[in-house]
Amino acid sequence: MTAIHASAESNPYVQMTQRLDQATGLLELDPGMAAILAEPAHELSVSIPVQMDNGTVRVFTGYRVQHSIARGPAKGGIRYAPDVSLDEVRALAAWMTWKCAVVNVPFGGGKGGIICDPRRMSSGEIERLTRRYTANLLDIIGPERDVPAPDMNTNEQVMAWFMDTYSAHVRATQTAIVTGKPVGLGGSLGRREATGLGVAISAREALRHIGMPNSGCRVVVQGCGNVGGLGAQFIQEMGHKIIAISDIYGAIHNENGLDMPSVLAHLDENRTLEGFPGADRIDGKELLELDCDLLVPAATENQITSENANQIKAKVIVEGANGPTTAAADKVLEDKGVFIVPDILANAGGVTVSYFEWVQDRMGYFWEKKDVFERMERIMVEAFQSVVESAERHKTSPRIGAYCVGVDRVAYCLKIRGLYA
Numbered sequence: 001m002t003a004i005h006a007s008a009e010s011n012p013y014v015q016m017t018q019r020l021d022q023a024t025g026l027l028e029l030d031p032g033m034a035a036i037l038a039e040p041a042h043e044l045s046v047s048i049p050v051q052m053d054n055g056t057v058r059v060f061t062g063y064r065v066q067h068s069i070a071r072g073p074a075k076g077g078i079r080y081a082p083d084v085s086l087d088e089v090r091a092l093a094a095w096m097t098w099k100c101a102v103v104n105v106p107f108g109g110g111k112g113g114i115i116c117d118p119r120r121m122s123s124g125e126i127e128r129l130t131r132r133y134t135a136n137l138l139d140i141i142g143p144e145r146d147v148p149a150p151d152m153n154t155n156e157q158v159m160a161w162f163m164d165t166y167s168a169h170v171r172a173t174q175t176a177i178v179t180g181k182p183v184g185l186g187g188s189l190g191r192r193e194a195t196g197l198g199v200a201i202s203a204r205e206a207l208r209h210i211g212m213p214n215s216g217c218r219v220v221v222q223g224c225g226n227v228g229g230l231g232a233q234f235i236q237e238m239g240h241k242i243i244a245i246s247d248i249y250g251a252i253h254n255e256n257g258l259d260m261p262s263v264l265a266h267l268d269e270n271r272t273l274e275g276f277p278g279a280d281r282i283d284g285k286e287l288l289e290l291d292c293d294l295l296v297p298a299a300t301e302n303q304i305t306s307e308n309a310n311q312i313k314a315k316v317i318v319e320g321a322n323g324p325t326t327a328a329a330d331k332v333l334e335d336k337g338v339f340i341v342p343d344i345l346a347n348a349g350g351v352t353v354s355y356f357e358w359v360q361d362r363m364g365y366f367w368e369k370k371d372v373f374e375r376m377e378r379i380m381v382e383a384f385q386s387v388v389e390s391a392e393r394h395k396t397s398p399r400i401g402a403y404c405v406g407v408d409r410v411a412y413c414l415k416i417r418g419l420y421a
């Protein structure tokens with residue numbers, strides 16, 4: 001692989017547009033419509049000066065991208081990480097557009113990020129960073145305009161600071177400005193578990209669709225946060241065996257199965273999987289290539305590439321992360337007969353319950369957790385069927401089938417609304 005090809009394969013925005021081009025071709029969309037869908041509607045880059053605990057001032061760079069607002073307010077998380085880039089945020093915003101359309105919730109796609117390392121910052125520094133970032137976004141956000149949520153290295157507390165800062169500026173408590181908040185501040189029951197549960201439901205539907213057993217499958221999970229860790233626990237509760245799981249420091253493996261409640265308790269106490277009893281330590285590369293029935297990449301982008309796709313032994317991949325598989329790897333896996341539940345379907349349980357949270361905030365009435373989960377499961381199962389039917393109709397992969405569903409729904413709204421000149 002040349003350096004140019006390697007660069008393109010690692011660029012998430014390039015990966016998104018390659019899949020988009022396939023979908024617009026299959027849908028035979030007008031070239032002008034395809035051009036609109038390929039470009040973000042709005043992009044904002046901001047400088048964020050923060051006084052650090054030692055008295056010095058650091059200036060951070062933050063982004064907010066609204067890919068589409070054709071179907072409703074932009075919706076998408078905010079991540080804090082050293083490797084955040086504008087192209088990454090652009091890709092994540094576009095994936096949110098397609099994801100919201102696939103599960104048919106009335107949102108467009110947005111995403112935000114700040115280049116920082118929150119592991120090296122105090123709580124006070126993260127609060128000041130969050131509040132200044134929020135203030136810098138005031139012209140483009142709002143319950144009817146753009147509704148952020150947590151993402152990598154952000155959480156309920158960050159969303160509470162974001163909501164409070166926005167509310168202070170508009171002189172009214174606006175709980176619907178963000179989702180993923182603490183329940184006591186208008187958050188929804190079930191939101192923390194939603195993405196992981198959606199991954200488990202997607203895994204169940206995929207195994208059923210291709211005729212694999214509904215229990216007893218060997219499962220490998222990359223990542224052990226709310227998506228990977230909770231997803232693994234739900235999958236185990238369905239009767240499957242979690243044989244390996246990883247965190248940012250490495251992975252643990254036991255061919256006889258890991259007890260996920262014990263794994264998560266160990267992680268909560270020690271902040272790492274290292275030292276978990278009764279399991280072998282392996283590295284992340286080895287984890288992805290383990291012999292298993294089901295693989296759940298739930299960490300970050302570009303984990304399965306043209307370099308390791310041939311070594312993947314899983315029969316089913318359910319993408320808990322956004323963009324974990326590159327377009328080049330897709331072709332290799334498709335030729336091997338691997339069934340992939342794409343990210344814009346598999347991890348859509350989170351945005352589905354975020355939509356429920358936004359609805360509950362706006363009407364001031366909150367649902368029981370069982371109602372949240374039942375409504376989410378119905379939406380996820382219906383979306384899975386829509387994607388499978390689309391893939392069969394267009395004679396393509398489930399990923400491009402999902403893109404076709406999402407792109408078609410967004411294009412319909414753009415066509416009906418028309419161009420304003």
